[in-house]
Amino acid sequence: MNNTNKAISIPDMRSPCPIANTLDILGDKWTLLVIRDLFAGKSTYSEFQSSPEKIPTNILANRLKRLTENGIILKTPYQERPVRYAYRLTDKGLSLGPVLREMANWGVNNIAATKAQIKMNL
């Protein structure tokens, strides 16, 4: 099923607030790092795992599944026997660029010893 063009539906919404609902999908320490990696050109499981934050494999699998179900990323096979998948951002995912850009700006301006390392088109 392709949810790319459908609005995301959240069961048991905490409130109608769009910030609360966005946090229900993206509010943790890892999900937006996977999105960051996709913006940086990464697309495979092993590429995500090679990032310096060392995302645990169970968390990575869970986040890729959730992002796919919500139509934020799209999963397509790029190899058979064994089948392997590549992931890319949908329009919904690409529209997260400004969120990442503002987080990066805030981090650079307010947190010691951060630096923007990865070239991204946000």
Add this chain to the structure above:
Amino acid sequence: MNNTNKAISIPDMRSPCPIANTLDILGDKWTLLVIRDLFAGKSTYSEFQSSPEKIPTNILANRLKRLTENGIILKTPYQERPVRYAYRLTDKGLSLGPVLREMANWGVNNIAATKAQIKMNL
């Protein structure tokens, strides 16, 4: 101690990436809702607890402490016997406006049944 003007220091940084470091401070389902409430004019413990998401009291206390320690909010007593505190955004906190604004935009555009309810000056 007043950390308002000092850059935030993160022990055991996962990487130098400003997005990863911002998520170490703000990456959960609740912290940015407290920031949202402060932008909306709320300032006291009971006002934060009255928000529709019903933040658990132990999480609220933990987040207010962490945000104060990192100089993102400032805690001042507004009443004695019993002493009660009010919180407000510092310049570091106010500079989170664009992050909230982009999250709200993304939620409104991509999640069903959200609506911007609270008047905020982001």
